[in-house]
Amino acid sequence: MKKEWKRRCRRDLTVWYVPDELRKIPRMPILGSFTRQGNIAGKVTLRTACLEASQCPKCGSTAFTEEKIKL
Numbered sequence: 001m002k003k004e005w006k007r008r009c010r011r012d013l014t015v016w017y018v019p020d021e022l023r024k025i026p027r028m029p030i031l032g033s034f035t036r037q038g039n040i041a042g043k044v045t046l047r048t049a050c051l052e053a054s055q056c057p058k059c060g061s062t063a064f065t066e067e068k069i070k071l
């Protein structure tokens with residue numbers, strides 16, 4: 001079953017939804033593994049998406065409460 005997270009900004013109570021795969025922000029890839037440039041680019045893109053999902057779309061605050069939703 002697909003999971004999604006409902007996040008609510010603590011500051012202005014804006015509600016937004018985040019898919020489960022964007023909930024955890026992946027660590028930055030280790031620089032030096034130059035042979036896998038494609039993977040690095042993909043990971044950076046995913047990380048950016050995760051960081052965006054962890055911010056209130058309205059005020060940019062990263063303070064929020066979240067609850068799990070099953071779709």
Ligand SMILES: [Zn+2]
Pocket residue numbers: 009010011012013014056057058059060061
């Ligand atoms: Zn907000």
